[in-house]
Amino acid sequence: MASQETIKRDEPFTQRQQAVLDCALNLLVAGGEKALTTAAIAREAGCSKESLYKWFGDRDGLLAAIVEHQASKVRAPDALDGPFSKQTLIQELQHFAENLIEVISSDISLALNRLAIGQASRGDVALGRTLLHKGRGRIGAQTTRLLSAAMQQGHLETAPAKEAYHVLYGLVLKDTHVRLLLGDELTAAEQDTATVARKAVSDFMKLYGATTED
Amino acid sequence: MASQETIKRDEPFTQRQQAVLDCALNLLVAGGEKALTTAAIAREAGCSKESLYKWFGDRDGLLAAIVEHQASKVRAPDALDGPFSKQTLIQELQHFAENLIEVISSDISLALNRLAIGQASRGDVALGRTLLHKGRGRIGAQTTRLLSAAMQQGHLETAPAKEAYHVLYGLVLKDTHVRLLLGDELTAAEQDTATVARKAVSDFMKLYGATTED
DNA sequence: CTCAATCAGTACCGTACGGTACGGTTCTGT
DNA sequence: ACAGAACCGTACCGTACGGTACTGATTGAG
Numbered sequence: 001m002a003s004q005e006t007i008k009r010d011e012p013f014t015q016r017q018q019a020v021l022d023c024a025l026n027l028l029v030a031g032g033e034k035a036l037t038t039a040a041i042a043r044e045a046g047c048s049k050e051s052l053y054k055w056f057g058d059r060d061g062l063l064a065a066i067v068e069h070q071a072s073k074v075r076a077p078d079a080l081d082g083p084f085s086k087q088t089l090i091q092e093l094q095h096f097a098e099n100l101i102e103v104i105s106s107d108i109s110l111a112l113n114r115l116a117i118g119q120a121s122r123g124d125v126a127l128g129r130t131l132l133h134k135g136r137g138r139i140g141a142q143t144t145r146l147l148s149a150a151m152q153q154g155h156l157e158t159a160p161a162k163e164a165y166h167v168l169y170g171l172v173l174k175d176t177h178v179r180l181l182l183g184d185e186l187t188a189a190e191q192d193t194a195t196v197a198r199k200a201v202s203d204f205m206k207l208y209g210a211t212t213e214d
Numbered sequence: 215m216a217s218q219e220t221i222k223r224d225e226p227f228t229q230r231q232q233a234v235l236d237c238a239l240n241l242l243v244a245g246g247e248k249a250l251t252t253a254a255i256a257r258e259a260g261c262s263k264e265s266l267y268k269w270f271g272d273r274d275g276l277l278a279a280i281v282e283h284q285a286s287k288v289r290a291p292d293a294l295d296g297p298f299s300k301q302t303l304i305q306e307l308q309h310f311a312e313n314l315i316e317v318i319s320s321d322i323s324l325a326l327n328r329l330a331i332g333q334a335s336r337g338d339v340a341l342g343r344t345l346l347h348k349g350r351g352r353i354g355a356q357t358t359r360l361l362s363a364a365m366q367q368g369h370l371e372t373a374p375a376k377e378a379y380h381v382l383y384g385l386v387l388k389d390t391h392v393r394l395l396l397g398d399e400l401t402a403a404e405q406d407t408a409t410v411a412r413k414a415v416s417d418f419m420k421l422y423g424a425t426t427e428d
Numbered sequence: 429c430t431c432a433a434t435c436a437g438t439a440c441c442g443t444a445c446g447g448t449a450c451g452g453t454t455c456t457g458t
Numbered sequence: 459a460c461a462g463a464a465c466c467g468t469a470c471c472g473t474a475c476g477g478t479a480c481t482g483a484t485t486g487a488g
Contacts, residue, residue: 032335037475048436050478059476113392114335120397121246121328128396136389167417170384175350178327178391182342183334203381207417251445262466264448273446 011072013065017055020045021069028066029111033118038062063119067112067127071134076142086155086209089146090201096143097172097197104177105186113181140165147208156208164208171200225286227279231269234259235283242280243325247332252276277333281326281341285348290356300369300423303360304415310357311386311411318391319400327395354379361422370422378422385414 013021023045028036038059042049056062077099080092103109112135116127147168148161156164176190190196227235237259242250252273256263270276291313294306317323326349330341361382362375370378390404404410 032337033332034336038477039475042436046436048438049476050437050480051435053477054435111335113396114331116397117328117395118247118332118335120395121325121332122248123246123397125397128398132393132396132398166388167385170386170388171381172384173389174380174384175387175391177389178395179346181331181334181392181395182327182346183330183339184342184346203421207420252447253445256467260466262468263446264450264467265465267447268465 011069013055013069016047017065018069020047020052020055021066024062024066025070025108025111028115029107032111033115036063036115060124063115064127064130067116067130068134070108070112071130074135074138076138079142080146080149083153084150086150089150089155090205092146093143093168093201093204094194094197096139096146097168097200098193100139100169100172101176101193101196104173105180110180117181140169143168154210157210159208164204167207168200168204171203172197225283227269227283230261231279232283234261234266234269235280238276238280239284239322239325242329243321246325247329250277250329274338277329278341278344281330281344282348284322284326285344288349288352290352293356294360294363297367298364300364303364303369304419306360307357307382307415307418308408308411310353310360311382311414312407314353314383314386315390315407315410318387319394324394331395354383357382368424371424373422378418381421382414382418385417386411 011018020041024036024041027040027044038049038052041062042052052062056065077096080088084092112131116131119125119127144161144165147156147164150156151158151161151164176186180186225232234255238250238255241254241258252263252266255276256266266276270279291310294302298306326345330345333339333341358375358379361370361378364370365372365375365378390400394400
C-alpha cells in the first residue's frame with residue numbers, strides 16, 4: 001500500500017524486473033530462443049529462478065514480458081500537424097524509410113521476430129500479434145496518417161492511405177526482412193540505407209505522387 | 215550393384231527415405247519444429263529411430279534433408295525463348311505474382327521458413343541458404359531473365375534486371391510474408407491473389423514500363 | 429531488537445528428447 | 459534353403475530443461 005502503487009505507468013514492471021528483462025533480451029539476441037533458459041537468465045541477471053517464476057508466472061510469461069517490455073520502448077514519430085510542402089513530405093518519407101530499414105535490420109528486432117515466429121510455429125500467435133500491433137503498427141499508423149494528410153493537401157493522388165502505406169513498405173524492404181531473418185546478409189548496395197530509401201521514395205512518388213501540382 | 219545404381223538422379227534419397235521425409239514434413243507443418251522429434255517421425259513414418267540416424271546422420275542432417283528434398287521439388291517455370299508482346303509479358307508477370315503469393319502463403323513454405331529461421335537464430339545459416347538458393351532463387355532467376363529479355367525487346371526501361379525483380383517482389387508481397395510467418399492472417403482483400411497480382415504488376419509497369427512503345 | 433517479507437543461491441524432481449543398443453523379423457541374392 | 463543385410467520396435471542411457479522447495483542473508487518497519 002505504498003505510494004508507489006498509485007503511480008500510473010504503462011510499464012507494469014519494476015526497475016529490477018526491467019533490468020532482468022534486458023538481460024534476458026541480451027541472451028536472446030546472442031543465442032536465440034534455445035539460449036534463453038531460465039537458469040541462464042537467472043545467472044546472467046543475478047537473480048533466482050524462483051523470482052523469475054514469481055514475477056512472470058512461467059517461461060511463456062517471461063517471453064511475453066520480454067516482447068512487451070521491448071515494444072513499450074517503441075515511440076511513434078511526431079506528427080506533422082500543420083500543412084507541409086511536397087518536399088517536406090519526401091524528406092519525411094525518406095526518413096521513415098531509413099528508420100524502417102535500420103530497425104528491421106537490428107539484432108534486437110531480428111531476435112524478437114525470430115522468437116515470435118518460433119512461437120507461431122507452435123500455434124501460439126500472441127507474441128506475433130504483440131510485435132505487429134505494438135511495434136511496427138505504431139509507426140505504420142503514424143505514417144499512414146501522414147500519407148492521408150498528404151493526399152488531402154494534394155501532394156499525393158487520392159487512394160486508400162493504408163494501401164499506399166503497404167506499397168511504400170514493400171518498396172523499401174522488398175525481401176530483405178525475410179532474408180535477414182533467414183540469416184542471409186545484405187549486399188553492399190542494400191546496406192546503403194540512404195540510397196535505398198531515396199530510390200524507394202522516388203518510386204513511391206512515381207506511383208502515388210500527384211501530377212497536378214506546382 | 216543393381217542397375218538402379220547407375221541411374222542418374224539429383225535426388226540423393228531412396229523412395230523409402232523420401233516417404234519418410236514427407237512424413238516428417240507433415241509433422242513439421244502440423245506442429246512446428248518442436249513436434250519434429252525423432253520418435254514422432256519414426257512412429258509416423260513406421261520406421262525405426264535407428265534407421266533415421268543411419269540415413270541422415272543426426273537430427274540436423276534430417277532437417278537439412280527435409281529442406282533439400284522439398285527444394286528439389288521446386289520447378290522453375292519455362293522460359294520464353296522467342297520474342298513476345300508486352301501483353302504477354304504482363305500476363306507472365308501476373309502469373310508469376312499469383313504463383314509467388316500462393317507458394318509463400320502455403321503451409322509447407324511457412325513451416326520450412328519458420329524452421330530455417332529457428333536455425334538461424336541459433337547461428338546455423340545452412341537451412342536458410344538452401345531455402346533461398348534452391349527455392350525462391352530458382353523462380354527468381356528465371357523471372358529476372360524474363361525481365362532482362364523484356365528490356366532488350368523494349369517492353370521495359372533499361373535497368374538492372376535484378377533491381378527490377380526486387381521491386382516487383384516487394385510490390386507483390388509487401389509485408390505479407392513476415393506477417394504470415396508471425397501467425398497473422400491476411401485480410402479478405404489480400405487473399406484475392408488475382409487482384410493483388412494485377413495491382414502489383416500494374417504498379418510495376420508504371421515504374422519500369424517503356425513509354426516509347428506502340 | 430524483533431518480526432516479516434523478499435530474494436539469491438542451490439539442490440532437487442519429473443519429463444522429454446537425442447542418440448544408441450539389441451532382439452526379432454522381413455527381404456534379397458545365391 | 460540358406461546367409462546376410464536391412465530394418466522395425468522397443469528398451470535404454472545421459473543430459474538438459476522447466477518448475478518447485480528449501481535455506482540463509484538482507485532489508486525495512488514497528
